[in-house]
Amino acid sequence: MKPNLLKLLTYSFILFFNPVSAQEIWHESFSVPDKGVWGNSDETSIISDFSGITKWTLDYDEISLENEDDYAKTVTTSGGRFECRDINGEVIWRTEIIDISDYKNITIQLEANETGSSTNQEQKYLKAFFILDEDEQQAFQTNSDNRGNWGQTVAEQTGINGDNLQIVVYIKNHYSSNKVILDEVIVSGEEKNPVIIEPGDVVLNEVLFNPVPDGDDYVEIYNNSEKEIPLNKLYLASRDNDLELTQIYALTSERKKLLPNEYLALTKDTHGVFPWFTISCPECFLQMEKFPSFNNDEDYVVLLNNELEIVDEFYYNEKMHSPIFYDREGIALERISFSQPTNDVANWHSASTQSGYGTPGYQNSQFMNEEAEKVSVTFQPEAFSPNNDGYNDNYSIDLSMESPGYICNILVFDSAGRRLCKLADNAVLGTHEQISWNGEDDAGNQLPTGPYIVMVEVFNTNGTVERFKDGVVLTDRFE
Numbered sequence: 001m002k003p004n005l006l007k008l009l010t011y012s013f014i015l016f017f018n019p020v021s022a023q024e025i026w027h028e029s030f031s032v033p034d035k036g037v038w039g040n041s042d043e044t045s046i047i048s049d050f051s052g053i054t055k056w057t058l059d060y061d062e063i064s065l066e067n068e069d070d071y072a073k074t075v076t077t078s079g080g081r082f083e084c085r086d087i088n089g090e091v092i093w094r095t096e097i098i099d100i101s102d103y104k105n106i107t108i109q110l111e112a113n114e115t116g117s118s119t120n121q122e123q124k125y126l127k128a129f130f131i132l133d134e135d136e137q138q139a140f141q142t143n144s145d146n147r148g149n150w151g152q153t154v155a156e157q158t159g160i161n162g163d164n165l166q167i168v169v170y171i172k173n174h175y176s177s178n179k180v181i182l183d184e185v186i187v188s189g190e191e192k193n194p195v196i197i198e199p200g201d202v203v204l205n206e207v208l209f210n211p212v213p214d215g216d217d218y219v220e221i222y223n224n225s226e227k228e229i230p231l232n233k234l235y236l237a238s239r240d241n242d243l244e245l246t247q248i249y250a251l252t253s254e255r256k257k258l259l260p261n262e263y264l265a266l267t268k269d270t271h272g273v274f275p276w277f278t279i280s281c282p283e284c285f286l287q288m289e290k291f292p293s294f295n296n297d298e299d300y301v302v303l304l305n306n307e308l309e310i311v312d313e314f315y316y317n318e319k320m321h322s323p324i325f326y327d328r329e330g331i332a333l334e335r336i337s338f339s340q341p342t343n344d345v346a347n348w349h350s351a352s353t354q355s356g357y358g359t360p361g362y363q364n365s366q367f368m369n370e371e372a373e374k375v376s377v378t379f380q381p382e383a384f385s386p387n388n389d390g391y392n393d394n395y396s397i398d399l400s401m402e403s404p405g406y407i408c409n410i411l412v413f414d415s416a417g418r419r420l421c422k423l424a425d426n427a428v429l430g431t432h433e434q435i436s437w438n439g440e441d442d443a444g445n446q447l448p449t450g451p452y453i454v455m456v457e458v459f460n461t462n463g464t465v466e467r468f469k470d471g472v473v474l475t476d477r478f479e
Contacts, residue, residue, distance in 0.1 A: 022107065022190060023188060023189060024232060026098045028095070034073055034075075035049055036072050036082070041068070043066045046063075058094075059091060066088075069085065070085060081183045085173065087173055087174075088174055091171050092170055093170075097134075097164050098165045101163045102193070105158070105189055106160035107156065108155075110169070110184065110186070111155075111181075112181070113182075114146070114151065114179065118148065126169065127170040128157075129144070129168045131167075140155045199309065199312065202225070202234065202311050203221065204301055204313075205221060205263065205335045205364065207333050208273075208330075208360070209316060211329065221234075223259060226260050228258070230257055232256070234305060234306075235303070235305075236248075238293070243300075249288060250288075250290075263362055264284055266291070267286075277356050284360075285361055300315050301314045320345060324426060324428060325350060331358070334351050336364075352366065352433065367432075368404065377400075379397055379398075379472065382473065383473040384473075385475045386446075386474075395437040395438075395454075396435070396437075400431070403460075404431055406458045407428055409422070409427075410454065410455070415452070423437055437454075454469065454472060455468075
């Protein structure tokens, strides 16, 4: 059954237009409160705060505010809106310059509201204009000029074509018992060269569904196509007990693209992810305004395009993790191969110990090089000197597995056979790992120069066991 379209809509103002035929280009919903200007107790000065606001500006030179109850600012009412109360003059609200060069037949819509009983058309109004390609400003064709006691309306301009656009709104309200309100503002249009996102173009690549306490889930996607995928055409969802799509949330409303072979980690809050994982690419994260809640034991992760088609879907359960993990909190499931089906259980494995149990935003620790045919371990160099001179400071053990699922122990012995340190202790391996030794024992003490023996054991739950041994000389301990 096709899900209720309303579930797809992150912002109620999207109802103004058909999301299939028109693409959102720009919007402002005023969700951050107390941005603008308000009066001070001295009855003369004006307090302002526009910190973090980059999408619009406000000209307020022609107003006077007598106290903090007189303002032209954003408020929390109705999920956020811009209000003017007793401003004794006119403010001019302006958007940034909006790039519309990739679109045609542009539509602008904004909500113009007022409360109160005043019908004075000179002291209470909201007037909407637009500027196309930095030319002269023009009034909206529908409900541009709203004066007095008009109630609620939608101002609209359609059929715009050009390279850039700016919206300009003039607001005046002289009365303390009245408010003039600018609510949702949205710019939409038809793409000139639309990108059609087909099943398999973007795939689900990694899922953390059971985070540590105070942590957050994340879902990683990968562009498996040659297309530049517009992220504002993708939605993340789950399924309910009846297997109907639910919690359908837009990745973003911004015009960002996922390039071929790029990874992107999606989460509600990066502060719930960054402290627990190695983040090699912070810019490869996207914080979604709303994020589905995924169960800790089993659930569905669904990726949709803007036609409500399933681009990729993954059913997971906690039993898919490596059996070596008793506590699975904070461990991600990683996809092994892009060429194998998403819902092949054998195509997923727990992230490796060495990776920190997750690789959000970059290649998975369990990514499989399909050319690998056997387990191989290489050691280098033959002698090392951990004196931080930049030359052979560490001894490295490189491990390549022919499949995920291997577990590793690495022990270091002296020439008399005494065990000195354990470099890996039942560590779940990725398909390609490098483990290094800095010449210290388990207690962090520097070991003396001389020969040492390194023993590597790798095994899996199928009963395969491989052992490797190498000799290495620790030299020139001190500069």
